Amino acid sequence: MAEDPQRNFRSIYYEKVGFRGVEEKKSLEILLKDDPLDVxxxxxxxxxxxxxxxxxxHVWKVLLGILPPHAESHLLVMKYRDEQYHDVLHAxxxxxxxHEDSPKVEIFLRMYQLETEKLPRQTDITHLEPEDEDFFAIAKAMYEMVKNEVDSYWLIKCFVNxxxxxxxxxxxxxxxxxxxxLSLEDSRLLNHLKSCGAMSKLxxxxxxxxxxxxxxxxxxxQRVWDKLISGSCKILVFVAMEILLSYKIMLLGMSKAESITQFLENMPQENTDAIVSKAVDLWHKHCGTPMHTI
Known part of the structure; x- marks a missing residue:
């Protein structure tokens, strides 16, 4: 499909006046009208x-295979997803x-364990394996984003799978x-993290x-998971790197690996949108992005 010069002009105009997202939203709406959807x-x-x-x-559901490409099937498929959810819940x-008062994230874990044939013999959660702790963290975040329990569970399950x-x-x-x-972007910071033994303890x-x-x-x-769900595991690397680069001055002032790890595990939350934006730019710079016509 040939590129539309008028659309290109609009894209440049919207970007200059600070409304780049307007044209992006229109492009996505056009894609979502396709039937079947072009995954x-x-x-x-x-x-x-x-x-x-x-x-x-909605896009996450399509990319994770919860919804099929054919839009006419979406209502029926989600009806089946809802029924399966409540069947497993009832079991x-x-x-x-x-029980009625079980936390939602615990319910999601038990459902996932049952469906993957990993349900333990003990009914009480007394000990979590590392993979269960990972599931808990992802499930908690997803449920906070989505709220609807059926949608949340299917997104968590398919994301983890x-x-x-x-x-x-x-x-x-x-x-x-x-x-x-990091060696390409800031060798000084890398050498500091290595010299104090922090690289292995991040x-x-x-x-x-x-x-x-x-x-x-x-x-x-959500912006990180957009890239992850659509096919890039390396976005995680560039977010991690941008966190290190964003707090470079503080990290260079620390000489103990434990202090660095503790700081990074409890990093401030106010600059995270900027960090993710810069990380995405770095990811584009080093890995490129697919350029199919939208």
Whole structure:
């Protein structure tokens, strides 16, 4: 499809006057009118632009396979998703794994364990495996964003499954990727972190296994997950790097690895939107982005 010169002109105009998101929203609305939906183009859009909040959850559902590309099937499919959710919920209630006052995130974990055949014998949650703690963090963040329990559970389940199956093999290599890209951007900071033994003790679990859930506020986390859900695991590396670069002066003033780790695990929340924006720019710079016609 040839590019529309008028649309290009509008894009430049909106960007100059500070309303770039207006044209992006229109482009997404055009994509969402396709039937069937073009999942590849939706991925491309999500890689290039932040998703408008009005459409974010719907696009996530499509990209995660919760909704099929054919729009006419969406209502019926969500009806089946709702029925499956309540069937699993009822089964756990009968087995007394959950009760009326059980926290939602605990219910989501038990449902996921039952559906993945990992439900433990004990009905009380007395000990969480590391993967359960990761699930808890992601589930808590997703439920805060979405609120609707059925939508939340399906998004959590499919997000966790996609992350595990698609990126599981890449996860152990992300710290090395962070070190490599940081060497390109700021070798002085990298050498300082190495010299005080902090590189091996950075909060990789919080950043990479939990996908920044519990680290970034919702508004910033959603923009990171846009990229992650649409196909880029490396966005996690660039967010981690931009956090280090943003707090460079403070980190250079610390000489103990434990102090650095503690600071990063409890980093201030006021600059996170700017951090994510800069991280996305770095990601574009080093990795490029798909350029299919939107």
């Amino acid at each position: 590849e183009k939706l991925c491309t859009f999500s890689q290039r632009f932040p998703l408008p909040s009005l459409y974010r959850i 756990l209630q009968v087995m007394r794994y959950i 996609q992350f595990s199956h698609k990126y599981g093999d890449s996860l152990p290599h992300l710290p090395k990727s962070l070190e490599y890209y 909060p990789y679990g919080l950043w990479f296994r939990k996908c920044f859930a519990g680290c970034l506020p919702d508004s910033s986390l």
